[in-house]
Amino acid sequence: MATMVRVRHVSVKVALLARLKTLQLRLAQLERPVADGHGDEGDRSLAYERHELAADALDRIAEEIGACDAALARIDAGEYGRCAECGKWLAAARLAALPAASLCIDCASHAERVRDDRRRRPWTEE
Numbered sequence: 763m764a765t766m767v768r769v770r771h772v773s774v775k776v777a778l779l780a781r782l783k784t785l786q787l788r789l790a791q792l793e794r795p796v797a798d799g800h801g802d803e804g805d806r807s808l809a810y811e812r813h814e815l816a817a818d819a820l821d822r823i824a825e826e827i828g829a830c831d832a833a834l835a836r837i838d839a840g841e842y843g844r845c846a847e848c849g850k851w852l853a854a855a856r857l858a859a860l861p862a863a864s865l866c867i868d869c870a871s872h873a874e875r876v877r878d879d880r881r882r883r884p885w886t887e888e
């Protein structure tokens with residue numbers, strides 16, 4: 763049984779490392795400068811728009827790289843598959859769909875609700 767878990771984690775590790783490699787390649791592509799100062803106004807605003815999109819994508823990719831790194835660290839620590847919030851084991855289906863997931867479905871949806879609430883009612887000083 764313990765061996766089966768280990769084998770499963772090795773394949774997760776391979777998948778995470780492959781994902782990391784893809785993300786790092788994507789990161790390298792996005793970090794190439796898009797604007798070179800030539801072209802007319804339209805070219806420049808298009809370049810600016812691409813830059814904005816790239817900045818957005820960079821944030822998401824950096825976040826996912828962080829999640830993959832953290833998942834790899836959890837595998838090495840023997841904590842992979844355990845919820846970082848409540849300590850319950852994550853469902854196998856959840857891990858299969860999101861190998862880098864660190865929260866169980868309950869904690870993840872709670873975290874999402876909290877995030878949404880903050881977005882809807884930003885804290886203001888009165």
Ligand SMILES: [Zn+2]
Binds near residue numbers: 849850868869870
């Ligand atoms: Zn949890």
